[in-house]
Amino acid sequence: MVIVRPAEATPAMLQAAIRNVVGEANVRTGKVKLDIPPLVENGNTVPMTISVTSPMTADEYVKSIHVFNEKNPQPNIGNFYLGPRAGRAQISTRIRLADSQKVTAIARLSDDTFWSTTADVVVTLAACTEEAI
């Protein structure tokens, strides 16, 4: 059997991945800050920090942070589940980017509203997703 793998996620795949998380809810812009270098030499390891404006109290906190990309073979990057006791709604990790593209972070708050931000990243050397080894 031959499996044809898409070289990059299609906008439909990205939309589907986001719908999978937010359902029918409205995603508003704001509250979320995505710290990622605008120009990276090596797409294999791109540092990224996401923080969300929230008092992080028992009544008002960030439930989860979801990160998506536009042009990797898969639209998902990671889902991070926090809670009121996190104290600060901030996570960091290192990601792979197969091409210059947009990265989107969406936060789900305790009142089940969704907030997002998007950053453009230019990648000089793409992450090795396709080449032979």
Added chain:
Amino acid sequence: MPSALINVPAKAKRGSVIEIKTLMSHIMETGYRHTASGDVVPRDIITSFTCRFNGTEIFRADLYPAIAANPFITFFTTVTESGKFEFEWIGDKGFSETAQASITVE
């Protein structure tokens, strides 16, 4: 050999917010690369990371192939009592690793 690096302060004041840094050695093979003969290199990634404090889950993450090799994850937590952090990484091919760190709260 998989190995974990954990950075948790040994001591903290009650009620303070601390940063926890974690790194697990892992290839995070995406499943999208090919060998010279054209075969797909099978996916081999960590899919889940969990941190518990005294048995209660305080942080969890789902990881995808877009997470870089040797997954490095940092997050925050409020410390209210002395105790033990337990970290667990689960992945493809039966990958399962744990690590622990203790904190004294004053």
